[in-house]
Amino acid sequence: MHLTRVETEHVTMGADHELLEACRGGDREAFRQIFERHSSRVRSVALHFFDGDAAAADDVVQGVFLKLHARIAQFRGDSLLSTWLHRLVVNACLDDRRGRRRLRPLDALDDTTLGAVAAGQGEAAEAEQRLRRVRAAVASLPPKLRIAVLLRHFEDLAYDEMAQALGCSPGTVASRLNRGHAALARALSEFDPRERVP
């Protein structure tokens, strides 16, 4: 049996509300279940927002869930927990990039190195190269476009949900997605063999 998106939301909402109630009573296990349920998507957005920096993603995930725990009593329950979480993720990503020293992974390769790797190792290296180039192109987007594109890709949110998370109108969401996606296509034109119409 397949659930529609609305039905899935109701199921998720119900389960989250039960867990939230338990969390308000100090149930650490319930909070862990909320973490298990949502942390992977939070981490995906943060990881690619910070160009594959796992330490930065760890920071964001920890920060988001600690903030969630601290404010859990304030959650009124008239919206999805995930909507609230998305807002926290957006704020954490946009805040975290400002002026903090970063512990950076040293495996980031530049284009020259990537070329040599790809030439030497065939398909696996090509896939790896593609991943790195896409990740780098995403990381080079302005932060507001980047977070919109990543939320859309990993969370599959409706436009009004994205608008709530990003604190803007649905029209602005559409505009940011258009600009973000088009910028990616231009930055990664070598991956698309089709010729552009003049």
Place this chain on the structure above:
Amino acid sequence: MSRHVDRRLQHYLDGAVPSREAAWIAEHLLSCERCRRLHDDVSRGRALLSALPAAGSGAEWAGIQRQLDGAAAPRRTRRRAWLAAAAGLVVGVMAIGWALRMPDAWIVEVVAGRPIAGARGLTATASLDTGQWLETDGDSRARLVMRGLGTIDVEPNSRLRVVSPGTLFSSSERRLELDVGRLHARVIAPPRLFVVETPSATAIDMGCEYTLAVDASGATWIRVISGLVRMDLGDRIVDVRAGTEFRLDPRP
């Protein structure tokens, strides 16, 4: 047919517009080069994102638990304080406090060349006391050894000092400061016992083997070979796991 379709493009590509509107947009795209170009770019951009994998689960829950435990600490702290007081009384009665206050010693072994410990060039094994610097030039190497803790290989062109040697028979931390250069640590002591300060962070051993380096600007590199090193960056803690390598910019 003059109205452009920018605002509905994402919905159109999602297949989320009514069929009449979809037909209208499709017709518009045939006649409007601007919108067609945007449509092509946006659909390519969306497709390219499929190369980005979802992240696997991290180890953040442990960190969250630690922080939550820390936030709920006052009662435990009081309990610990009582326990500590009782333990201190027992220790006093046993009258072996003098032994517990004796500093443990770092022993310097010369591996190559003539490292300098304190102000003197070494040719043989010597001890390195609190506050003393150990320096290696381009030709010299040294090994620091402490009983029950492990070995620290000090590479050429390095400078480090003993901040705190710890005390005999106790679990107080052994703290070094790496000012510049490179060291390789193999630690067998329990977690948190061996600590290295650098100009940009503090590396807290959690039971592991790692290489730590500091350049002239104060930037720090760390590569963890096994186990885990906890990096205290001042404003936050980051765990660096085996098989990973990181660089940290100097403090501003």
